[in-house]
Amino acid sequence: MIIVGELINSSRTAVKDAIERRDRAVIEKLAVDQQAAGADYIDVNAGVFGGEEAQHLKWLVETVQAVVGLPCCIDSPDPYAMEAALAVHRGTPLINSISLEKDRYEALLPLLAGSDFKVVALCMSDDGMPETAGQRLAVADKLIQGLTGSGVALANIHVDPLVQPVATNGAYGREFLAAIELIMAGFPGVHTMCGLSNISFGLPNRKLLNRTFVSMAVARGLDGAIVDPLDTRMIAAIRAAEAIIGQDAYCQAFIKAHRAGVLEAV
């Protein structure tokens, strides 16, 4: 399971303030803590800064990579900000994200073409948000054909089928889960990735819903998630799900996590 640590996001007030003040210590601590908790990528987002996004995103990448040896998940729909961040990034980043929306697709594809970058391919198009598993598969198919046709390896594509709130439509959870299975079965070697928390939008006990949902998604083939790695119960649910589904040979990682005290007590 690929864990993308989501905490360095400018939509969070403390992060926005730290970016504005160029307070390295705040960002460094978030990066180090997420690495220690098992993150594979550190998401960086400066989206709230509009026209100044590029300089802030670049500073985030530099600040994060000064203290952790991890690649970033560069989180921006803006190709100009993306290019600025890529110019200073070391290692192989995860670009978050391309979609089938025409402007975004055409702006980001040239950056990706023929590269070794990893990329989140969001199942969104100018036709709007997909509702059914079939609609998600159709968008994923076009994105995968476009990306691989431009020289992006299938193994570098992480399809995000787009989680929507079950409080809005009782079928949204099922359709998302079915989409994970269809995409993983339809394109052997591709990856899937998603933010989870939209599933519980508008409901109480969101963390309980989010980690219950991730267990279900792992059972259908999800192999990456954008989460708060400091949420120990979420990480415990992911480790438990991997063990149950046989993705953790002899449950060794689960037992190791237990011995390290990473899993919750009960």
Add this chain to the structure above:
Amino acid sequence: MIIVGELINSSRTAVKDAIERRDRAVIEKLAVDQQAAGADYIDVNAGVFGGEEAQHLKWLVETVQAVVGLPCCIDSPDPYAMEAALAVHRGTPLINSISLEKDRYEALLPLLAGSDFKVVALCMSDDGMPETAGQRLAVADKLIQGLTGSGVALANIHVDPLVQPVATNGAYGREFLAAIELIMAGFPGVHTMCGLSNISFGLPNRKLLNRTFVSMAVARGLDGAIVDPLDTRMIAAIRAAEAIIGQDAYCQAFIKAHRAGVLEAV
């Protein structure tokens, strides 16, 4: 989701002692507490008493039904004990369980034939424990054909595909989950039911694994489970799973459980 409360089981020392001493208070409290926690059936088991099982099982049914208005899940492979318990049971019991093992099948089928009893149909045969989803489906098919052919309504059959420990074989979790889906899709109107805790046998943090597993199983169609209803995190996981999978219209039961303080705090 049909919740069978598993606590009145003679394999638990406190229960065995209470049965021997005819200590009604212990059994009554377990029955009342499980009902309050949302159990739909109270499992009663006196299996450790061998030749004296019948009299003890009968006493358990009478003691439980004196204080709760719920039906029992009568848990015995012994047709003589089953008949004794049925003779005093009020309402429609869940008979736990018939299997395809020849002796058990032939002894219990006459009790079930043409009745309105509900029955757990365990995917076990004289060929041993099933390993794959396909083997489970094959046993389920024979049990369902036999039961419906003897006048048991499909809607009264709760197939238990038999959970096996993932520590023994990394595929056991996946095969069980696939079996749930195959059985529910193959026999529309049938139910599924299982004890969960075997999944985590031999591993640490068993409760975490058990509730992660139940979430996955609900997402594949499981609509009944034999659990400890006093394990609030397990019940919270089941309620969350039902909400996510759209089995809880407008998430009303989930929100109600939240307001009642039933769900865990975090």
